[in-house]
Amino acid sequence: MGVTGLLPALKSIQEASHLEKYRGKTLAIDTYAWLHKAIYGCAMEIVLEKPTRAYLNYMSRRLDMLAHYGITPYMVLDGDYLPTKANTEKEREERRREYKRLGLEALRANKRSEAYNHFNKACDITPQIAKSVIEELKSRNIQYVVAPYEADAQMVYLEKHGIVQGIISEDSDLLIFGCQRLITKLDDSGSCIEVRRDKFKECRESAIGLFSDEQLKLMAIVSGCDYTKGIPNVGMQRAINLVSRYSTIGRLLQAVRYEGKLKVPVEFETEYYRAITAFNHQVVFDPRTQKPVHLNPLSPEDDVLEVERYAGKMHHDELHRKIAIGELDPITKLPLSGREAFSVPPSIASKEQVTTKTQARTIDALLQVKSKPVVRSASEPMARKSAIRTIDHFMSVQSSTVKRRKLLFGSQDSASETSTYFSRSTASALTEDTRSAFSEQDSSDYNITDPDEDEKPVLAAYATQKQSTRVPxxxxxxxxxxxxxxxxxxxxxxxxxxxxxxxxxxx
Structure with a gap:
């Protein structure tokens, strides 16, 4: 995007800046430039048509940063494809299709990193994505407009008529359109680079500061831009030298052809007039009158049909108004819906899932549930076998009645000696009859066990007890x-x- 090599040619007039400098101002925002960065983290989901809100979260963080520094954003979104860029857009679409194919092949081969790189190059900003952003802007009461065609011309028009006081974008084409204050290279800390049109005359790298607006456009067209590939083997510095020497397109082409060092394509002159028309007279939307207009008024010498062919067609006012507010798709002119309109936000979905899992069951529902015997597998952890045993269960596994009596009431030698399990008051309250009656009871009759407890240890203890009562x-x-x-x-x-x-x- 933009004119390759233009910003390096203006390095001496680039000024390091910060958003704090623009507090209280209204700045036009190249929304698609932000979206191209925002989709980097969700390119795979977008290409594979899966729901995601990652790009909306990125836009929200950027808007929060502008609000922190007291800047009023005016969001500008791209519209329909410009006829002049038909070939460029066709080539870009073919490249995106090829990268998508490569990404799918890498994904099938389980090469996720390679697939992700391909998907990033295959990702495109669609009107549906733009519509989702518009819904977010509406919820925050932020001004926005969808341009009839390119956002560059629309933002320059807003600046030209004092609606905004600067433009935030990564596209150097804005300087060719006539942008007076370009704010670029913005990072998350608010630092940025400012390039001002009135400082071009201070440029020390080249004679670019002496160029008029028309000569700047000629320089961009000769070196190559979005509207033409330019003259082969002519970069930015060489284009500056040619324009500085010959000034006009006629003299420049005549000199180049005469020298014979450069080969000028046959269709270059047609491309030049097509590009210069798009730079000067592209169709934009005036938010004050709610009508479409040209970036610069037409002169009597301009051919209206030629301008319409290269700079965009004007439709009726109501159609342009609905496109500008995001009701209609700027390409198909049909009603537009957001990409995430039918997808549930992840935060809401997670809350619904938690609510469903933790929903309380009524008593009637619990009573309807029939108890079923629990069947344990043999591979259960041994921890399940260590259920809490009752005192009766503990006493039932003792080897003899004598041992149980010792545990409960002390040794046989001293009748007054009792187990430390009982308190003194309880021990004194037990009479001899009570003790004998209690000692004669088989504690296994009152045994309370866990249903999962294995009965084999109990049976083995019972067999041991019977054997111990026999006379040798x-x-x-x-x-x-x-x-x-x-x-x-x-x-x-x-x-x-x-x-x-x-x-x-x-x-």
Missing amino acids: LREVTNQVSQKLGAKNVGGHILDRNSLSSFKYNGK
Whole structure:
């Protein structure tokens, strides 16, 4: 965009500035220049037609910065394609289509970084994106206008008639259109570069300060701009030298052709008149009268049909008014809707999801839910097996009644010794009958366990308890021997067969 090499040629008159300098002023903003930076963070979503508000957030931050420094923004958006730039726009569209294809191929190959670079070059600012920005501007009560064609001519018109006092843009074409104060290279801290038209005469790099407005346009056309590719092998410095020596287009072309060092395309003269018409008479919108006008009034010598062919066509006033306020698409002239009009903002969507998940259930809904047995898998963490055990459960796994009695009431040697689990008042209140009754209870009858608790440890403990209450075999044998000895002493002789009728009475 712009005239290549123009700003470096004006380096000596570039002044470092800051937004604080423009406090209280109204500045025209090249909105599309900001949008080209804003879509850098969401190019993939835009090319793939996915909803995003990243570019709107970028615009909001920029507008907040202007408000912080007390600057009133006047946002200007591009409109329809200018007939003079038909070839340029066609080439740009073909490049964007090719980059989109390369981006999709890289994405399928899982090369996301490469795909993102291609999508950045394939991304285009559409009227639908502009409409979303317009809705944001309306919500903030910020002035805006959609130009009939290019924003450059529209912003220069606003400055020329005192509606704004400067222009913020990255496009050097504005200086060729006649911009008097260009504010460029603006960063997030408010620092910028100011280039003023009245300081051109102080330029020390070249004779550009001596050029008239028409000679500046000739210089831009010869070196190449958006309206023409210029003369091959002619850069900015060489174009300045040619214009400085020959002044007019006729003399310049005659000298170049005579020297024979440069080859002038056959169609260059036609391109020159097309470009000079677009620079001088492009159609713009007057917000005061709500009507379309030319950037500079036509002279009697100007061909109206030629001007319309190169500088844009004038439609009826109402159509231009609806385009200017964003109701109609400036290209198709059909009703326009924003790109994000049917997408839910991420912040709202997230709140709805949280609300749905945490919605309280009524009692009736809870009563309708039938309880189902919980089935645990064998791979559950062992932590689930460590449920809190009750005192009865703890007592049920003890090996004997004696051990349980020791834990509850102390050792057998001292009846007054009680477990530290009970307080003194509770221990004193327990009578011997109560203690015996309590000790004789099988605590497993009152065991309260977790439904998930495995019953195997309980059964194993119960089996151990039963085995511990049996009398050892040696003790039984000793008692039998004592019985037999007693019978023998009494004169009764017992044979082996009589032992089968012997019954142990436990004494």
